Amino acid sequence: MAAIERPGFVLPRTWQLPVSGRGLMVAGLLGLGFLGLLPVLQSSSATTTGFTVNDLELQRDGLQNEVNTLQGEVAVYSSLDYIEREATGRLGMVVPERRLFVGVDEAAPPLERLPRRFEPRPLESPLASTPWWQPLADLLDFD
Numbered sequence: 001m002a003a004i005e006r007p008g009f010v011l012p013r014t015w016q017l018p019v020s021g022r023g024l025m026v027a028g029l030l031g032l033g034f035l036g037l038l039p040v041l042q043s044s045s046a047t048t049t050g051f052t053v054n055d056l057e058l059q060r061d062g063l064q065n066e067v068n069t070l071q072g073e074v075a076v077y078s079s080l081d082y083i084e085r086e087a088t089g090r091l092g093m094v095v096p097e098r099r100l101f102v103g104v105d106e107a108a109p110p111l112e113r114l115p116r117r118f119e120p121r122p123l124e125s126p127l128a129s130t131p132w133w134q135p136l137a138d139l140l141d142f143d
Helices: 021-077 080-089 134-140
Strands: none
């Protein structure tokens, strides 16, 4: 196919930008200035993240100290000496002088069964279960 020439259409030989040389220089300097600010922005972001991490670590350490303190209190309050002191001092209890045992001749009532979803499942022994490939080997009949 041959190209069709149109007499009214002529390609321009030079392209002129709508911006002058001074405008290009200003745009270039602004671009370089922006590129120069990028490391500053990155370092300020990293610094802010570092301060946030430090604050969170301080908060974690404070909470860990509180947990340790509460664990110490639990250890004190769960000791038998403390419980005995509180029972005799604050609550006015006394140590029993004699022990009384009561015997019951009736059988205990039957236990109420739990729903199946709450019953413990029996553990399968690994020796009793067959490997996954055993049914396939039985199909091939290697005996």
